[in-house]
Amino acid sequence: MTHLPFVAASYALGVLLPVIYAVAAVQRTRRATRRLAAIDPRRARSRGSLPA
Amino acid sequence: MDATTSFPPQRRSLHRFANPGRFLRLSGAVLPWLAIPAILLTVIGLVWGLFFSPPDWQQGDAVRIMYIHVPAAWLASAGYFALAACSAVALIWRHPLADLAAVEIGPVGAGVTALCLATGSLWGKPMWGAWWVWDARLTSVLILFFLYLGHIALVRAFDSPERGYRAGAILALVGAVDLPIIKFSVDWWNTLHQPDTITLTGAPTMYISMLWPLLFCTLGYTLGFAAIIVARLRAAVMERRIRALLMARVQESA
Numbered sequence: 001m002t003h004l005p006f007v008a009a010s011y012a013l014g015v016l017l018p019v020i021y022a023v024a025a026v027q028r029t030r031r032a033t034r035r036l037a038a039i040d041p042r043r044a045r046s047r048g049s050l051p052a
Numbered sequence: 053m054d055a056t057t058s059f060p061p062q063r064r065s066l067h068r069f070a071n072p073g074r075f076l077r078l079s080g081a082v083l084p085w086l087a088i089p090a091i092l093l094t095v096i097g098l099v100w101g102l103f104f105s106p107p108d109w110q111q112g113d114a115v116r117i118m119y120i121h122v123p124a125a126w127l128a129s130a131g132y133f134a135l136a137a138c139s140a141v142a143l144i145w146r147h148p149l150a151d152l153a154a155v156e157i158g159p160v161g162a163g164v165t166a167l168c169l170a171t172g173s174l175w176g177k178p179m180w181g182a183w184w185v186w187d188a189r190l191t192s193v194l195i196l197f198f199l200y201l202g203h204i205a206l207v208r209a210f211d212s213p214e215r216g217y218r219a220g221a222i223l224a225l226v227g228a229v230d231l232p233i234i235k236f237s238v239d240w241w242n243t244l245h246q247p248d249t250i251t252l253t254g255a256p257t258m259y260i261s262m263l264w265p266l267l268f269c270t271l272g273y274t275l276g277f278a279a280i281i282v283a284r285l286r287a288a289v290m291e292r293r294i295r296a297l298l299m300a301r302v303q304e305s306a
Binding site: 002003004006009010011013014017018021022025026031033036039041 | 087094098102107112113114116117119120121124160163164166167170171174175177178273276279280283284286287290291293294297298301
């Protein structure tokens with residue numbers, strides 16, 4: 001393959017960048033969900049009404 | 053009181069999704085339908101482009117950089133258009149999710165614009181013999197990158213988030229003038245960058261064996277961009293609720 005380093009670098013960037021954004025978004029959502037579940041009184045009430 | 057009842061009928065449909073619970077339910081249902089096709093289409097497009105599409109008779113295998121560069125360039129402009137549209141909705145109708153959406157589009161848009169510039173450089177070095185030239189297309193995309201960075205900085209520069217959102221929205225709307233300049237730069241000026249290969253009015257000037265993987269990559273990256281924005285917006289809505297609850301607790305205890 002001609003120009004292999006340039007092609008490989010482009011594909012590495014093209015794969016890494018969306019993966020980094022996606023992983024960051026998933027982690028942020030999980031963190032927010034956990035914190036909200038811990039402090040939201042409405043969620044606490046609904047948790048309390050569920051059978052143990 | 054329900055958020056929809058306080059607005060005139062023409063604004064109700066728009067503000068229906070301002071309800072955080074409704075937005076989280078709807079976006080939670082939509083997200084897998086964006087993310088899974090995005091991954092499939094992108095993987096198919098990239099593998100097809102890297103291993104099965106033919107090399108260009110002039111560019112050789114460097115043409116494969118196009119399968120990353122073109123979707124990134126399209127998303128850089130489309131992302132900014134979405135940012136400007138959200139800013140307009142926020143300024144005109146005061147839609148509470150439009151502000152948050154604009155804030156969440158900014159960093160992702162800056163990332164894809166940086167990807168567009170980086171892959172353009174990686175293509176330019178073997179083809180033009182230079183990493184960078186001050187060509188009208190390249191320069192206008194670099195300005196777009198700075199507009200994204202300016203928006204990111206401006207919305208975080210104020211103590212009051214509302215003032216930051218408003219300043220960012222004005223910058224986004226003023227900066228939208230760069231979008232037609234990017235689009236028509238190759239027609240208005242003599243540029244080293246080639247003119248558009250795919251247009252709405254004419255047949256594409258590339259082989260179908262290259263066009264298909266490019267379409268797969270473009271659609272895949274576009275759905276992926278949308279999925280990332282929706283996921284970030286979900287997190288931002290929950291974080292706003294957390295801040296509101298913590299503020300209420302502080303005021304109660306004071």
